[in-house]
Amino acid sequence: MNDREATVQQLKDIAVAFISERDWDQYHPAKNLATNLVVEAVELLEKFTWLTAQESEEKVESDRLGVEQEAADVFFSLIAFCARYKIDLAHAFEEKMKLNAQKYPIVKVYGKNTKYTQL
Numbered sequence: 001m002n003d004r005e006a007t008v009q010q011l012k013d014i015a016v017a018f019i020s021e022r023d024w025d026q027y028h029p030a031k032n033l034a035t036n037l038v039v040e041a042v043e044l045l046e047k048f049t050w051l052t053a054q055e056s057e058e059k060v061e062s063d064r065l066g067v068e069q070e071a072a073d074v075f076f077s078l079i080a081f082c083a084r085y086k087i088d089l090a091h092a093f094e095e096k097m098k099l100n101a102q103k104y105p106i107v108k109v110y111g112k113n114t115k116y117t118q119l
């Protein structure tokens with residue numbers, strides 16, 4: 001399985017089956033799934049704590065498996081949330097990217113990292 005072949009729905013189905021087989025759905029109200037998403041994101045962030053920007057770039061390669069596993073944990077939490085609450089993630093992503101494009105017009109932000117409220 002890889003990004004080019006897998007669909008979001010296939011990945012949701014895998015997450016849902018994993019949860020269902022363990023009878024863990026009972027532990028997954030929105031609050032817990034959202035909390036777990038942040039916890040897993042922090043576990044990814046923890047790998048780069050106190051590193052310089054350059055060191056963090058190098059860390060991705062030197063700890064590639066660990067970084068991939070934490071990224072997968074983040075993704076699992078997100079798709080489990082979306083599956084449970086019937087969020088069409090591809091559609092939500094597409095719509096949010098349209099909003100982001102309006103907030104960050106290329107002509108105003110090209111090469112800049114200014115927040116949209118400061119444009």
Ligand SMILES: [Mg+2]
Nearest residue numbers: 040043070073
């Ligand atoms: Mg983790």
